[in-house]
Amino acid sequence: MSKNHFDLNKLYQTHKVLVYNVALNYLQNIEDAEEVTQDVFVKVYQSLDSFKEESHIKTWIYRITINQSLDLIKKKSTKKSFFSFGRKSENEYEYNNSSDFEHPGILLENKEDAKVLFETINTLPENQKTAFILAKVDGLSNPEVAEIMEMSISAIESLVFRAKNTLKEKLSNKFEEYRKKK
Amino acid sequence: MKKEDFIENILNSTNGITKVNPNEDLLSKIQAKLEDEKPAESYTKWLVAASILILVSLNIGILANTKQKSNQNHELSDLVKTTDNQLY
Numbered sequence: 001m002s003k004n005h006f007d008l009n010k011l012y013q014t015h016k017v018l019v020y021n022v023a024l025n026y027l028q029n030i031e032d033a034e035e036v037t038q039d040v041f042v043k044v045y046q047s048l049d050s051f052k053e054e055s056h057i058k059t060w061i062y063r064i065t066i067n068q069s070l071d072l073i074k075k076k077s078t079k080k081s082f083f084s085f086g087r088k089s090e091n092e093y094e095y096n097n098s099s100d101f102e103h104p105g106i107l108l109e110n111k112e113d114a115k116v117l118f119e120t121i122n123t124l125p126e127n128q129k130t131a132f133i134l135a136k137v138d139g140l141s142n143p144e145v146a147e148i149m150e151m152s153i154s155a156i157e158s159l160v161f162r163a164k165n166t167l168k169e170k171l172s173n174k175f176e177e178y179r180k181k182k
Numbered sequence: 183m184k185k186e187d188f189i190e191n192i193l194n195s196t197n198g199i200t201k202v203n204p205n206e207d208l209l210s211k212i213q214a215k216l217e218d219e220k221p222a223e224s225y226t227k228w229l230v231a232a233s234i235l236i237l238v239s240l241n242i243g244i245l246a247n248t249k250q251k252s253n254q255n256h257e258l259s260d261l262v263k264t265t266d267n268q269l270y
Contacts, residue, residue: 008209008212008213008216009209012209016203016204016208016209017202017203017204020202020203020204020208021201021202033204034204034205037204037208038208038211038215041212042212042215042216042219045212045216046216046219103199104202105200105201105202106195106196107197107198107199110197110198113191113192113194113195114192114195114196116192116195117192117193117195117196120192137196137199139199164193168189168193171188171192171193172185172189175185175188175189
């Protein structure tokens with residue numbers, strides 16, 4: 001596909017909400033989500049010539065967004081762990097940006113609960129986190145998630161199921177803490 | 183509050199989530215990034231091309247020089263061959 005087929009403005013207007021929201025759900029930080037959105041469009045525009053149209057452009061953009069988000073998380077975690085010692089989290093790349101993050105798209109009455117949810121999502125293993133965000137937060141169907149993650153539908157179902165169970169377990173521990181505080 | 187309710191409330195807290203629009207100036211930032219990368223790209227290309235040209239010219243120069251020197255050596259050795267090493 002050549003760059004002549006797409007001008008940047010059209011490409012941006014069509015996919016900006018998709019890219020920004022996936023990055024925001026992943027990174028839970030507005031500045032980071034904006035940085036990733038910029039990097040994604042630069043990368044997409046520069047790689048348009050190598051896009052082979054084997055998959056839908058939307059799927060391709062989803063993959064680039066997820067990879068860019070994961071790269072930023074890894075970059076930030078490496079910087080942090082370089083100076084910190086001690087026990088590592090279950091998820092090596094646990095991202096701690098979310099502590100005070102209030103997702104601008106969440107309903108007002110759910111803001112406090114969503115804060116806890118995003119904080120807990122960050123402790124999930126990478127694959128479970130991706131599957132859960134795409135299926136449960138971004139609202140994609142399992143076949144769509146399967147195409148993006150290049151896995152079978154049953155594998156995605158299993159990932160989402162495991163993610164939910166892990167979240168329930170962790171939230172159960174949080175409930176005990178919450179009850180003790182009260 | 184029951185534990186199950188607490189967990190369900192949190193798991194369902196993203197229900198009704200709305201998509202958020204990015205800042206309006208993001209497109210101009212992307213365009214600026216793309217522009218910034220263009221000259222650097224062509225500068226690198228020219229730098230590589232110039233380096234190759236210099237290397238090739240140097241090689242040609244060295245080869246020509248070596249050939250000239252070896253020709254001179256041949257002339258000298260031919261001169262030695264023609265003499266019969268006799269001292270008069």
